[in-house]
Amino acid sequence: MNKKLLSLDGMSLKELFQKGDIGTKLSFLIMGFANLKEKQWTKGLLFLLSEIVFLIAFVNQVIPAFQGLITLGIKQQGLTTKTVDGIKIQVATEGDNSMLLLIFGLASLIFCCVFAYIYWCNIKSAAHLITLKEEGRKAPSFKEDLKTLTDGRFHMTLMAIPLIGVLLFTILPLIYMVCLAFTNYDHNHLPPKSLFDWVGLTNFGNVFSGRMAGTFFPVLSWTLIWAVFATVTNFFFGIVLALIINTKGLKWKKMWRTIFVITMAVPQFISLLIMRNLLSDSGPVNALLAKWGWISASHPLPFLSDPVWAKFSIIFVNMWVGIPVTMLVATGIIMNLPAEQIEAAEIDGANKFQIFQSITFPQILLIMTPTLIQQFIGNINNFNVIYLLTGGGPTNSTYYQAGSTDLLVTWLYKLTVTAADYNLASVIGILIFVLSAVFSLLAYTRTNSYKEGAAK
Incomplete structure (x- = not known):
């Protein structure tokens, strides 16, 4: 020892x-x-x-x-x-x-x-x-x-x-x-x-082979796709929205900022349940589109009932819920950027895109990197958005105790509460932890703050 x-x-x-x-x-x-x-x-x-x-x-x-x-x-x-x-x-x-x-x-x-x-x-x-x-x-x-x-x-x-x-x-x-x-x-x-x-290790073998493998790998793929798109869309459009609201000469900045922040004041589960009702096959959105003559009343748009449509709907609704958070953080960073550096770039003839590419975005990314890592891991384990919006559906007969939009964490919930397969649920829980830990470490060790600390 x-x-x-x-x-x-x-x-x-x-x-x-x-x-x-x-x-x-x-x-x-x-x-x-x-x-x-x-x-x-x-x-x-x-x-x-x-x-x-x-x-x-x-x-x-x-x-x-x-x-x-x-x-x-x-x-x-x-x-x-x-x-x-x-x-x-x-x-x-x-x-x-x-x-x-x-x-x-x-x-x-x-x-x-x-x-x-x-x-x-x-x-x-x-x-x-x-x-x-x-x-x-x-x-x-x-x-x-x-x-x-x-x-x-x-x-x-x-x-x-x-x-x-x-x-x-x-x-x-x-x-x-x-x-x-x-x-x-x-x-x-x-x-x-x-x-x-x-x-x-029998349970681990069962997850990676047979019918369970036909469920695990598709659910894992969708979990990673969802986490990437949910994180990137909120980050990108949150920054764009912050830049637009902080543009010089824009009137009523406080009002615009307040309108987008209202979504944060409403509890998330209420917003998600409302969106679930709005986007259902018999919901107000399909009824309004049918009234305008854009779709047939007998063939509503399957926002939540078709696997592909449901996945796009989930990402879109998550943008509506998550963009204001990124917008607020980015606004604080933009308002504290060195004005002298931006003015010097303008004098040198740099246009707005070049200023954004070389000054604004790198500094926003540097400060928000830990937040992005946290958001990515949070999206891997984002139970609320999936379960409250689609319940993991629509159903998929080829999956075991999972729907087409289930993440690993919602599948774990169903294995525990619905199927009472506690052994398999424990395996999924361990795999979720390993997945989150690996991505956290890989992302963190590539940040500038970690490299500067390691150099010291």
Whole structure:
């Protein structure tokens, strides 16, 4: 292991064991022994109590939890018939629940990791006592240690409770979700048939082959196409709109800016549901076009009912919702561009397009690059626009639990809520994370800010 990771007041574990007295050596086996030897009673007893509690919990809870984590249960739940007051009823018999066994097993792993950290603190405390002895200083009392936690290391004290919350409500569910990807937990293993097993990488193989592959790769392709077009169209037209509104001599600039910002004031889900009604086959848009005689009333334009039309409609509606955001950011950048640089370019004979190409756009792009990366990743996971506008439809009979406009994230939702294929949904969740992480890293490492920081 890395020596820096094992560094204890300038010593390694081996050096500490060789240099330490009998109290330090016994601290490797009996936690808090070095503290008790130096009359740090409270601190030493707390370390010893934590070891006793861990050993009792390890025998009574952790070992059975680890066994359950390995087997995921043996005894199947079932139904038995009982007669109550002459009436036969079916009663569920007790059995193992793989879901609970998996959760308890993972919780036990986290519990062991927490104890390992406490054990490391015990060893570190023993090393610190040796350092104090060599420097001729007295070992601090428990009150002095508490004062340090509320003064010099107060940030660690404040982080303790949030860290516990993160472990229980973020890390544990996340690990649980990842583990489901390696099981066969689907709609065939719901209660009372609540046992499922480890299947290794079988689910990943299923996603990349067979019928699932015929769904995964088209949905993945549409997800990337959607993310690119949704990001580029909002960025480009947002900048164009900002340039138009900030043109010299344009009247009522505030009014124009306010009109476009109104779309941001309305909750997005309301706007999307309204657009869904407007663009439906029997909606106002088709009714108005039929009234004008542009289309036949019996053949409305399939804005949301045809796969190709629906995809264009989604991109267009997203532009209507997202362009004002880019317009506001670009407006702030344009208003703070160096006027002297633009005036010098005009004196040199540069036209407006050349000024935009060489001065305005590069500076906007430099400042907005992190925002573009964030918007791209956000569009990969843009659940609202797809689900509220089309619901992933129109339906596609060749896809498994997905429609023609479903993104990976909406497909994941359907696999979880509709199909109850939690194992496949977990695989898709992992792939979405990998996809987002790879694109984020590739984009970020190519930004000027990253290159300048790496050069330093």
